Amino acid sequence: MATRPLTTTITAIERIAGAHRGAAVPVLHEIGLSETQGSLLWALGGSITSDLTMSEAAAALSCDASNLTLLARHLESLELAERIPDPADGRRKRLTLTDRGREVVDRMTRALGEATPLRSLTDAERATLDELLAKAVG
Template identity: 35%
Template sequence: MAAPRRLPVDPIAEAKRQWIAHGWENAAAGMTAVTSIIRAQQLLFARIDTALRPFGLSFARYEMLRLLGFTREGRMPMASAIARLQVHPTSVTNTVDRLARDGLVSREPHPADGRAAMLVLTDTGRELVERATTALNTEVFEDPGLTDADTTELVRIIARFRKDAGDFTEPRPQPDPL
């Protein structure tokens, strides 16, 4: 795939200029921040998709496999996966259906709740997620395109934003500061 053509002007900076010109000065900085974050997400997802494509994984499928891979026994209740991934239950169900179809996870009855299901990482799923993680680490996470200092500051700012928005509370005990 050819590299995208670089634009001669930053469209977000131009949008900010237009916001100000149209009398929306009070919203211009916020619009710029929001659209900048969305564009950065698009750029990062493109890199992630490129890294995961050889493994036949979307980021959602990778996240589910990685989540299960982090557990002691490669299993967790479906409800716990939904809560940790912070996505709609239907999205998790669809992701699990595809992973099960491909033999990467299986569903088992919950040992204590007959209405619930346990998600179980298969040996094939474990091997695939380890290889995919190596690729993501090498191709995306080790060099996200920011300096170490900028990465640390960005994570701090976004964590504060997420916390203030009610995304999480301070865990006890607290992890080492970022």
């Protein structure tokens, strides 16, 4: 059996990511967000509680705390997110979505849902893909 080149898989993932960026960017630009700021909003929307500590948010975006602070300030200025004290440790701050932030994440989700090549997969195929991706990212 011939082995499939890794570049084939990477290229497919990049094409899917490109389709997602293409769908999200118009929504983001309409409300004055860069792709990086949109990534932070998306990370918050994808968390179970719609909030992350500042360090968790920085890790999700692979950026340092000072960059995250600037991103968070911009989201706050647009009333998409707010920093609140962490109930478990008052020295830490959590970044949480506002109702308006949740509305924007919902708009992005709808736009991505319409544009994603993944919509052609069955539920079972997406479940398998989710398992494989979880294994790949650790």
